[in-house]
Amino acid sequence: MILWGSVALFLIVGLLQALQAGGHLDLGFRNWRPTLYAYALMSASLCWAQVLIRGEQGKRVLFVLPAVLFVLSLAIIPLVFGLIIAFSNWNLSSPLGRQFNGLDNVRQMWGDPFYWNALRNMVWYCLAILVEYAVAFGLALLLNAEIRARKFFRVAFLLPLMLSPVAVSWMIGKSMTEIRFGPIARLARALGWDNPSFFGTPEMARTTIMLMDAWTYIPFMMIMLLAGLQAIPKELQEAAKVDGARGWRAFWEVTFPLMLPVSVTALMIRLIFKLKLADIVINVTSGGPGGATDSVTSFIFREYRDRSNVGYGTLLAIVYLVFIIIAMLGLLKLADRWLRPQT
Amino acid sequence: MTQIFKDSDTDLAHKAKWFTGRLAIYGALSLWAFVALFPIYWTLTTSFKKAPDVMKGAMLPWIDYGPDWLGWKSLGLSPATIGQDSTVRAEFLGRFMNSLTISVSASILAVILGSLAAYGLSRFSYKFLWMRNSDISFFFLSQLILPPVVLALPFLVLYKELALLDSRIGLILLYTLTVLPIVVWIMRDQFAGIPTELEEAALVDGLSIWGAFLTIVLPIALPGMVAALILSLVLTWNEYFFAALLTSTHANTLPVMVASQTGSQGISWWSMAALSWAAILPLIVIGVLLERYIIKGMAAGAVK
Numbered sequence: 076m077i078l079w080g081s082v083a084l085f086l087i088v089g090l091l092q093a094l095q096a097g098g099h100l101d102l103g104f105r106n107w108r109p110t111l112y113a114y115a116l117m118s119a120s121l122c123w124a125q126v127l128i129r130g131e132q133g134k135r136v137l138f139v140l141p142a143v144l145f146v147l148s149l150a151i152i153p154l155v156f157g158l159i160i161a162f163s164n165w166n167l168s169s170p171l172g173r174q175f176n177g178l179d180n181v182r183q184m185w186g187d188p189f190y191w192n193a194l195r196n197m198v199w200y201c202l203a204i205l206v207e208y209a210v211a212f213g214l215a216l217l218l219n220a221e222i223r224a225r226k227f228f229r230v231a232f233l234l235p236l237m238l239s240p241v242a243v244s245w246m247i248g249k250s251m252t253e254i255r256f257g258p259i260a261r262l263a264r265a266l267g268w269d270n271p272s273f274f275g276t277p278e279m280a281r282t283t284i285m286l287m288d289a290w291t292y293i294p295f296m297m298i299m300l301l302a303g304l305q306a307i308p309k310e311l312q313e314a315a316k317v318d319g320a321r322g323w324r325a326f327w328e329v330t331f332p333l334m335l336p337v338s339v340t341a342l343m344i345r346l347i348f349k350l351k352l353a354d355i356v357i358n359v360t361s362g363g364p365g366g367a368t369d370s371v372t373s374f375i376f377r378e379y380r381d382r383s384n385v386g387y388g389t390l391l392a393i394v395y396l397v398f399i400i401i402a403m404l405g406l407l408k409l410a411d412r413w414l415r416p417q418t
Numbered sequence: 419m420t421q422i423f424k425d426s427d428t429d430l431a432h433k434a435k436w437f438t439g440r441l442a443i444y445g446a447l448s449l450w451a452f453v454a455l456f457p458i459y460w461t462l463t464t465s466f467k468k469a470p471d472v473m474k475g476a477m478l479p480w481i482d483y484g485p486d487w488l489g490w491k492s493l494g495l496s497p498a499t500i501g502q503d504s505t506v507r508a509e510f511l512g513r514f515m516n517s518l519t520i521s522v523s524a525s526i527l528a529v530i531l532g533s534l535a536a537y538g539l540s541r542f543s544y545k546f547l548w549m550r551n552s553d554i555s556f557f558f559l560s561q562l563i564l565p566p567v568v569l570a571l572p573f574l575v576l577y578k579e580l581a582l583l584d585s586r587i588g589l590i591l592l593y594t595l596t597v598l599p600i601v602v603w604i605m606r607d608q609f610a611g612i613p614t615e616l617e618e619a620a621l622v623d624g625l626s627i628w629g630a631f632l633t634i635v636l637p638i639a640l641p642g643m644v645a646a647l648i649l650s651l652v653l654t655w656n657e658y659f660f661a662a663l664l665t666s667t668h669a670n671t672l673p674v675m676v677a678s679q680t681g682s683q684g685i686s687w688w689s690m691a692a693l694s695w696a697a698i699l700p701l702i703v704i705g706v707l708l709e710r711y712i713i714k715g716m717a718a719g720a721v722k
Binding site (some may be wrong): 135 | 443444446447450451453454456457458460461464472473474477480531532534535537538539541542544554556557560561563564565566567568569570571572573574575576580582591592594595598602607625627628631648652655656658662663672673674676679687690691694695697698702704705706709712713716717
């Protein structure tokens with residue numbers, strides 16, 4: 076009975092969509108909202124039908140189904156839609172609408188030095204993670220040592236992670252590195268750098284962006300590593316001590332190998348966050364000088380702001396995604412092979 | 419009579435070494451605490467500076483310069499202006515409320531959806547076409563790798579068609595999507611740590627699956643859910659990229675407001691400082707009060 080009801084809802088949705096897409100009938104709809112509502116209704120009835128048709132098993136499905144439907148409709152559908160518009164010339168402000176232009180976008184991307192430059196920058200940014208990892212590990216070790224006021228230090232170390240990158244980019248990028256009075260600039264001058272300009276040369280600007288991003292995200296890795304350190308059984312370290320391993324040797328031969336799985340997880344997640352890097356770049360340098368600090372995200376953002384061409388931007392983003400997936404799969408394989416002998 | 423307990427030279431050397439070790443540890447800790455806290459301090463003090471004080475780069479209030487409510491006055495939040503009408507304050511509060519509604523609703527929605535899914539995945543085995551449990555888990559977690567840019571422009575177009583552009587609901591849905599994988603990840607771990615015997619006993623007692631979940635499992639998993647909720651709150655509160663792209667006038671969030679001021683009012687350092695500080699204040703409060711949960715949430719996935 077109710078199954079038929081849900082099927083009827085499917086049909087209504089189909090009918091609505093056909094009417095809308097055809098454009099023959101003017102039903103007075105100003106936008107696609109009704110279809111959206113019908114879609115939501117359909118999803119809900121799909122969940123409901125599961126319970127009624129399959130009983131107990133359906134109730135189990137009900138745990139996962141809403142989330143699956145949510146992700147499907149909000150991630151997979153736009154992704155497929157993105158694949159379609161990636162091969163078109165679609166300027167949102169022009170009245171012409173979407174025009175299929177085949178591989179023109181690919182050709183344009185091939186000859187776009189700024190895009191490749193942004194990708195190269197991303198490689199640099201990602202390599203900076205290794206340095207961040209070293210610092211984070213050091214801090215985690217410090218916090219894991221027997222110290223007083225551990226809570227204070229933990230909160231203090233955690234705070235940068237909580238701040239919004241936009242505020243950070245103003246606080247540090249604009250205010251503290253201001254050439255005339257910014258405290259960092261004054262410190263640099265006191266240390267003998269006559270004309271401290273943090274965004275003057277490409278290398279310097281990139282380093283500054285890296286440092287700001289590191290400042291925000293080092294706590295993130297630090298906490299994961301700290302959790303890992305605290306999970307190491309004390310007996311193991313004591314056993315190592317009895318065996319005569321002290322200081323550096325104890326660290327390299329006992330602690331570090333034990334921390335490898337956690338480290339890989341932390342690095343992977345950090346990498347994922349790094350690949351989204353955009354806020355700081357957009358707000359501090361907007362890619363300058365000469366695209367030296369552009370991340371892929373910020374580049375596409377500006378590309379859209381300047382030319383409002385949706386098609387080209389989407390193609391760039393999808394190519395980026397392909398690169399990411401390839402790199403991630405490669406890294407996972409590598410990490411897997413590297414970890415296996417240890418366990 | 420020989421003295422038995424006498425600090426030998428090696429003992430003393432050991433003590434000295436221990437002492438310098440302590441000193442180094444606390445030195446390093448304090449140094450990093452300074453690095454982490456100074457920008458926050460600097461922004462707070464800048465919001466109380468007058469133009470000449472800013473130019474001098476004054477550091478310490480009351481010693482280097484006389485604090486003034488200048489920055490907060492321009493926001494309409496100083497003691498003198500709090501009673502008067504202020505368009506800036508109205509705008510600020512509007513943005514603040516937007517940020518609050520969007521991040522809170524998105525986080526709650528994500529925690530509900532994510533917890534349900536994580537519970538299902540940790541307890542029952544599914545077969546959905548060719549996908550089994552591990553595949554479904556991977557399906558959720560793989561969303562993490564998806565960089566926001568890939569979705570940004572399709573969403574822009576879709577939302578335009580759906581008239582969801584510049585609306586809170588649009589952002590809520592999108593933010594839910596971005597934090598959902600993290601919630602699933604944390605909660606899967608939480609549920610895996612709860613023994614199944616509890617629910618089995620409840621099922622024997624005649625509770626349904628959902629009844630067992632709601633009355634037995636949920637209360638136990640609550641701390642984990644709070645951790646996930648807070649982590650999502652932080653992430654969604656700070657989100658800038660989508661907000662900048664998808665909103666223009668009505669549904670602007672606080673980061674967008676901060677960013678839009680940077681260009682036009684770059685010179686009035688004090689008001690920018692006040693605005694930035696007001697934007698990060700809620701997070702500082704959360705960070706100080708609920709630090710335990712945040713750490714718990716982030717550590718959840720790290721240690722298996």
